[in-house]
Amino acid sequence: MKRAFVLLAAAAAFGASACDGNSGGQSAANSNAPIDAVAPPEGGDWTKMVTQTAEGAFVMGNPNADVKLIEFASMTCPHCAEFDEKGAEPLIEKYVKTGRVSYELRNFVTNPLDMAASLIARCNGAQGFFPLTSGLFHSQQEWAQRASNMSPEQQQALEAQPPQQQIAAVADAAGLIQWAAQRGVPSAKARQCLTSQQEAERLVQMRTDADSQFQVPGTPSFALNGELLENASTWETLEPKIRDALGG
Secondary structure, three states: OOHHHHHHHOOOOOOOOOEOOOOOOOOOOOOOOOOOOOOOHHHOOHHHOEEEOOOOOEEEOOOOOOEEEEEEEOOOOHHHHHHHHHHHHHHHHHHHHHOOEEEEEEEOOOOHHHHHHHHHHHOOHHHHHHHHHHHHHHOHHHHHHHHHOOOHHHHHHHHOOOHHHHHHHHHHHHOHHHHHHOOOOOHHHHHHHHOOHHHHHHHHHHHHHHHHHHOOOOEOEEEEOOEEOOOOOOHHHHHHHHHHHOOO
């Protein structure tokens, strides 16, 4: 069994074990003070500039931004879905669009279902990553529930399949292949992405690097200019730290 699947087999089948249980924390008043913007190239829009890092993560915005924000997110984490619902739009519209803040999202896989959803989100490359990720978070309860409804017999049959086929089988059970087809990812392409050993290994390595470099305690977690933030798992607690990094 290849390394990616060995590590995934050790995780709970459909849990969100790394999901941060504390979605609260002290909130601070959001500042509406204007931010000096950096003009995008050729009059474009920084939020449309999405690139992939050497490690496989995706970055939205000015690659030379003063403030570089990294989110570590699990696709099966309810608190990550909550952040996407409440924080993604103001983060992108108020900060990334100015060219002063870049937004990098690193998948933090915790289980086979998480791996399946992450592979689907990445299947259309850089330009599709953030829309598909947001869509998956928005419908997380539905596809996660479908996966959790698998009978013991279905789970046993899944475990009997070759490791490279298990992730696609999990995606089938959750309805993720059909979900992706409705959003511009053909079923054949989705299945190809789900069985990519290279992409699975890359996601596992991203998780390993997050643990070794940042000691990520749970998801969502955020790093600002290379430093992991404490008590900043919600938009209310994260935004003041972004403002501070920008100089108030």
